[in-house]
Amino acid sequence: MMELSSKLEYGLLALLELTPHYGTQRAIGTQEIAAKQSIPDRYLDQIFGDLKRAGITRSYRGPKGGYTLARSPQDISLLEVIRALECPSSRDRPGEGGPERRAIWKMWLTVQQEVDARLQAVTLEKLYRDGRQLETSRWMYYI
DSSP states (O other): OOOOOHHHHHHHHHHHHHGGGTTTTOOBOHHHHHHHHTOOHHHHHHHHHHHHHTTSEEEEOSTTOEEEESSOGGGOBHHHHHHHHSOOOGGGSOOOSSHHHHHHHHHHHHHHHHHHHHHHHOBHHHHHHHHHHHHHHHTOOOO
């Protein structure tokens, strides 16, 4: 079973804080995001460094500085965020050795391609909408 690392969870939470502000030209500071999402400030700075290098966010300096999404939340997939924040794995390594090992790697790569396709289909916009729906459904009472 795949696990969600704290780095990926924090990165996604931070990006979801930026999502509703896309197109408003309002940069959100890391301190604001860290306080709202209970993320350590220094760790969040490292995460944003990775996201910026991957072209997912932009940074702005100054008193009104902070971060914005570099592109529309519709255009940023969960797969892209994972690749920006997680170390490359050895999953792309072809199986070497006997036919059994090659069969295992072939199966693993097939499964990974299916997972990647699912992750590519999930965008920040979808995650944000899903979160808003869960927030409103939390307050529904049934009699």
